Amino acid sequence: MRNLRIDGERLWASLMDLARIGATPKGCKFDGAFGVMAALEVVRTLNDLGWETAAPIEIVAWTNEEGSRFSPAMVGSGVFAGVFDLAYGLGRPDNTSGVTLGAEFERIGFAGPEPVGGRAVAAYFEAHIEQGPILEAAGKPIGVVTGAQGQRWYEVTVTGQEAHAGPTPMPRRRDALVGASRMIEAVNRIGHAHAPNACATVGFVQVSPNSRNSIPGRVFFTVEFRHPEDAVLTEMDRALRQACAEIAAAIGLEVEVSEFWYFPPTPFDPDLVAAVRDAAEAQGYPHQDIISGAGHDAVYMARVAPTAMIFVPCVGGISHNEIEDAKPEDLTAGCNVLLNAVLDLGSACRRP
Amino acid sequence: MRNLRIDGERLWASLMDLARIGATPKGCKFDGAFGVMAALEVVRTLNDLGWETAAPIEIVAWTNEEGSRFSPAMVGSGVFAGVFDLAYGLGRPDNTSGVTLGAEFERIGFAGPEPVGGRAVAAYFEAHIEQGPILEAAGKPIGVVTGAQGQRWYEVTVTGQEAHAGPTPMPRRRDALVGASRMIEAVNRIGHAHAPNACATVGFVQVSPNSRNSIPGRVFFTVEFRHPEDAVLTEMDRALRQACAEIAAAIGLEVEVSEFWYFPPTPFDPDLVAAVRDAAEAQGYPHQDIISGAGHDAVYMARVAPTAMIFVPCVGGISHNEIEDAKPEDLTAGCNVLLNAVLDLGSACRRP
Numbered sequence: 029m030r031n032l033r034i035d036g037e038r039l040w041a042s043l044m045d046l047a048r049i050g051a052t053p054k055g056c057k058f059d060g061a062f063g064v065m066a067a068l069e070v071v072r073t074l075n076d077l078g079w080e081t082a083a084p085i086e087i088v089a090w091t092n093e094e095g096s097r098f099s100p101a102m103v104g105s106g107v108f109a110g111v112f113d114l115a116y117g118l119g120r121p122d123n124t125s126g127v128t129l130g131a132e133f134e135r136i137g138f139a140g141p142e143p144v145g146g147r148a149v150a151a152y153f154e155a156h157i158e159q160g161p162i163l164e165a166a167g168k169p170i171g172v173v174t175g176a177q178g179q180r181w182y183e184v185t186v187t188g189q190e191a192h193a194g195p196t197p198m199p200r201r202r203d204a205l206v207g208a209s210r211m212i213e214a215v216n217r218i219g220h221a222h223a224p225n226a227c228a229t230v231g232f233v234q235v236s237p238n239s240r241n242s243i244p245g246r247v248f249f250t251v252e253f254r255h256p257e258d259a260v261l262t263e264m265d266r267a268l269r270q271a272c273a274e275i276a277a278a279i280g281l282e283v284e285v286s287e288f289w290y291f292p293p294t295p296f297d298p299d300l301v302a303a304v305r306d307a308a309e310a311q312g313y314p315h316q317d318i319i320s321g322a323g324h325d326a327v328y329m330a331r332v333a334p335t336a337m338i339f340v341p342c343v344g345g346i347s348h349n350e351i352e353d354a355k356p357e358d359l360t361a362g363c364n365v366l367l368n369a370v371l372d373l374g375s376a377c378r379r380p
Numbered sequence: 381m382r383n384l385r386i387d388g389e390r391l392w393a394s395l396m397d398l399a400r401i402g403a404t405p406k407g408c409k410f411d412g413a414f415g416v417m418a419a420l421e422v423v424r425t426l427n428d429l430g431w432e433t434a435a436p437i438e439i440v441a442w443t444n445e446e447g448s449r450f451s452p453a454m455v456g457s458g459v460f461a462g463v464f465d466l467a468y469g470l471g472r473p474d475n476t477s478g479v480t481l482g483a484e485f486e487r488i489g490f491a492g493p494e495p496v497g498g499r500a501v502a503a504y505f506e507a508h509i510e511q512g513p514i515l516e517a518a519g520k521p522i523g524v525v526t527g528a529q530g531q532r533w534y535e536v537t538v539t540g541q542e543a544h545a546g547p548t549p550m551p552r553r554r555d556a557l558v559g560a561s562r563m564i565e566a567v568n569r570i571g572h573a574h575a576p577n578a579c580a581t582v583g584f585v586q587v588s589p590n591s592r593n594s595i596p597g598r599v600f601f602t603v604e605f606r607h608p609e610d611a612v613l614t615e616m617d618r619a620l621r622q623a624c625a626e627i628a629a630a631i632g633l634e635v636e637v638s639e640f641w642y643f644p645p646t647p648f649d650p651d652l653v654a655a656v657r658d659a660a661e662a663q664g665y666p667h668q669d670i671i672s673g674a675g676h677d678a679v680y681m682a683r684v685a686p687t688a689m690i691f692v693p694c695v696g697g698i699s700h701n702e703i704e705d706a707k708p709e710d711l712t713a714g715c716n717v718l719l720n721a722v723l724d725l726g727s728a729c730r731r732p
Binding site: 158159160161162165177179181191192193194195196197198199200203205206208209210212213216219220223224226227228229230231232233235238239240241242243244250252254320321322323 | 510511512513514517529531533543544545546547548549550551552555557558560561562564565568571572575576578579580581582583584585587590591592593594595596602604606672673674675
């Protein structure tokens with residue numbers, strides 16, 4: 029372990045310079061950007077110190093990680109890793125105008141001649157803000173990410189009988205929203221029942237007719253479950269279906285629970301994870317193992333290359349939000365761990 | 381009691397003719413239209429039979445009862461009864477274009493020279509479909525409406541912390557939707573606790589940011605309570621505020637419960653109610669007393685004149701919906717009761 033140090037001020041300045049490009053009131057400065065700027069800082073540091081690695085280091089800025097403009101998310105790493113084929117990726121339409129990702133690459137000059145993927149990658153590291161509250165609460169600047177949670181995503185439709193809210197007595201109602209509310213509470217209970225690693229969320233709700241004085245006849249909502257173990261996800265799936273069926277039957281509703289996305293749990297490479305842990309230890313940073321709850325390009329890369337991630341805390345555990353923030357010293361710590369983990373893996377490094 | 385009979389086939393034909401004007405896939409054929417066509421049929425019958433009443437009979441087609449295009453609802457009867465002043469009524473803007481009700485009256489030639497209201501009304505009767513399931517379930521063609529429920533309408537805003545659904549552990553969440561779901565269940569419980577006359581409904585829900593993989597940071601929803609007794613409405617109000625406060629405190633949410641509309645319970649005139657009941661009895665129609673849960677022009681008219689209503693069943697208790705339906709024989713029964721109750725009140729009627 030060589031225990032080199034990056035230049036934290038240069039890293040911070042790069043992030044702030046980058047944040048000025050395309051800034052909006054909700055411009056998030058760190059989600060994604062930190063990983064790319066940290067990789068750049070690693071290479072700059074190696075150049076400054078005159079180090080050369082046995083294997084070449086590539087810095088990747090994956091296209092369309094968020095999927096905000098072109099669905100689905102992580103389409104760049106997905107194509108690289110063979111999850112999607114290239115034509116599918118290039119053909120993704122803009123969510124509003126319909127112009128394709130491939131056409132936009134041509135227009136802005138990003139459509140290069142290199143083939144996507146297909147070459148050997150010895151190791152893939154990704155540094156990222158945690159986007160959750162665990163490291164901040166624990167007071168630790170480094171999260172050693174041991175893998176990514178599996179995910180099961182559902183769409184639930186509850187159907188009752190729309191009616192006028194005034195003249196319809198309570199016992200005669202088949203109120204889809206009362207049913208949906210009990211199901212949302214059940215989703216929450218299923219999440220808590222599998223603490224500490226389970227997440228269970230209803231994020232989207234659509235009520236019909238959504239009128240102040242109508243008993244809702246139909247409610248559509250989404251459910252997502254996350255857990256690092258497939259067996260637990262299976263049990264959560266069973267509990268969801270049972271709860272929805274029982275709640276619907278009690279009020280005379282119909283319910284349809286449809287799973288539309290499954291993402292298997294992804295353990296990261298033990299050697300790379302150990303390299304991250306060792307680097308944090310050697311640099312004297314408090315650290316803890318952590319499971320990634322969010323999707324990352326690293327999760328696709330883990331299908332084709334040994335992979336690990338480094339998390340740093342974000343303020344209040346908040347991301348995807350205008351108040352997303354991170355401390356410079358934590359970003360420096362994460363970048364130092366990235367540098368030394370990379371050097372550890374490329375153990376044939378030499379000082380020319 | 382003279383026990384005259386209207387022409388049920390003519391009444392039905394009038395309703396079907398009217399329904400063809402401005403028909404849409406959600407054209408309701410009976411809500412409102414039945415009352416006007418029934419009044420017309422009463423006058424046609426009196427003319428056919430050569431009867432004349434001591435007091436003149438006016439047929440009213442109230443403007444803008446639904447409030448679909450110009451808010452608020454019942455603005456015509458409200459101006460007549462002095463609930464709103466005339467300038468307010470004429471100044472109501474179209475919900476989308478902003479053109480006023482008064483300007484539209486001028487354009488279509490409905491702006492007449494008569495003053496609105498201000499003259500004595502000895503009795504006001506209104507026939508209406510029930511818009512609820514009670515009469516159909518009881519197998520009775522006539523509801524003797526003894527009064528209208530009081531209403532309290534609320535807006536509730538629940539604020540938690542928006543966060544990424546993946547990396548935020550269950551115990552650290554302040555999920556506004558979980559809180560709102562428990563409050564919606566509490567509203568339902570409060571309604572059932574005051575059966576059989578209470579109604580408690582959440583009809584409108586708005587979740588923010590309403591994204592599949594975000595923990596909702598804010599939920600806005602409406603509550604409406606209805607009951608014929610003010611003391612019960614006061615108790616329901618107390619229970620709502622207590623439940624919302626307790627649920628919010630348990631999850632660390634903020635909640636704001638704001639009442640924005642109060643409509644006092646309106647008992648109808650005992651003499652007119654008795655005239656309706658007597659007419660149903662004399663005609664041999666099964667009947668029962670019933671409280672109106674919906675708002676009606678009659679509720680405003682009750683402020684300035686002795687008032688009563690006659691309900692007839694609607695199929696499945698459904699209204700405000702494309703499948704609204706009513707049976708011709710029930711409409712005939714309601715119109716016969718209206719005819720004879722009107723004649724009973726105008727007791728100085730004579731055959732010329």
